[in-house]
Amino acid sequence: MSYENLAGRTAVVTGAASGIGEAVAVLLARHGARVALLARRAERLDALAGKIRADGGQALAVAADVTDEASVAEAAGRVREAYGAVDLVVNSAGVMLAAPIEAGDAAAWQRMIDTNVSGLLRVTRAFTADLVDAAAEGRTADLVNISSIAAHLTFPNYAVYSATKAAVTHLSQSLRTELGPKDVRITNVEPGFTESELRDHITDPERVGELDAMVSAIGTLTSEEVADLVVYAVSRSRHVNLRQVMVLPTRQA
Template structure:
């Protein structure tokens, strides 16, 4: 199924993607499948996940769907185990799952704060904890961690969300420094991207403001292309950070 450019070294790689049922995760799965990757797809919505895996297989690709809640450390471990058991190795883990229920701190939506910390920070850490030993034993591998523009700038209503994405940046850089020459670490920071993240904003005033402020998001495939570029480099080239935003976005 590979139509990969000659300088993209993706064909045959085993790539696991969290949050793969929609948005950036879904777009990344489709693009990497077109480059010949063998995919392990994880998400909570198994109906959409199964449909995506079936679509990839119908196009001649390889995809395994696995139920995954990244806040459950046991499920994350089982997700990585499934990749190794099914394909014999794991070349890349794309830590993509994330939530963004923005609101002012005065709103006191503590349950939403907990959810962002559990998904956006702990989910990434659980993925690293499960996949790092596999990559160490292989003496090769790559982590692609999805951060955000919100991991670089703060804005009202985003204190907790920005905090989680700043944490992803710090965790990724710490992992890069510890990983050594065998394991690559890439942080992708999307700007405003077409996805379901705005749908998770329960605070009506915040959601309406953002929809008015950012009416023209870039498509999820723009981020998928950046991920494919980072994965497709030769093993001795580590693309550490990429920021991809709409041309018109000033923040």
């Protein structure tokens, strides 16, 4: 895969402690971007930053909780203090919980909304001015949102998760009307079944069994395969916007 125009860029990746976020951060750093790693688990971020530096890249570990306004603001300040303005943001933090409507688990619903939607909005707001300024200076500026195929398909017991991802997809489309005319690219990525820690968020044995059965029949993408598409998208010439990428295992309908 050909990656261009990444050397010297400054990226923020949320959800960088595992899964797609971690894979995106590693690949961006490998191709010359300075990467600020945001997630809640400081020890995982420190280990990843050390790995990236050992491979010759630049990485900054910033423990942050996207569901907390003050935490995001503090993280943004730390990133700018260390690296200056940001020109690439990847919103990968997310949580998937099996929450049947009949069970009425409002705490689970709220956790998904706070992380998948409100958290994405907090991070986007924290760095929008940086992206707009970078584009105004003639540099490439990107906002990448990791949504899901669940934004379009229906899965029993995951109605709220699917609704949050539909919100991310629609938000990405709407943000394009605001930021696209200012030369900020918006890319919405919708993966199908992907190896990640999302499965570990589910505690109900029956729901785990259902998910495992689907994955066994269909297979999964790796986080690295999804990261490959993200990094390809942000490495295109600045006038080219891959606005929406849907990527599925071949057997997933």
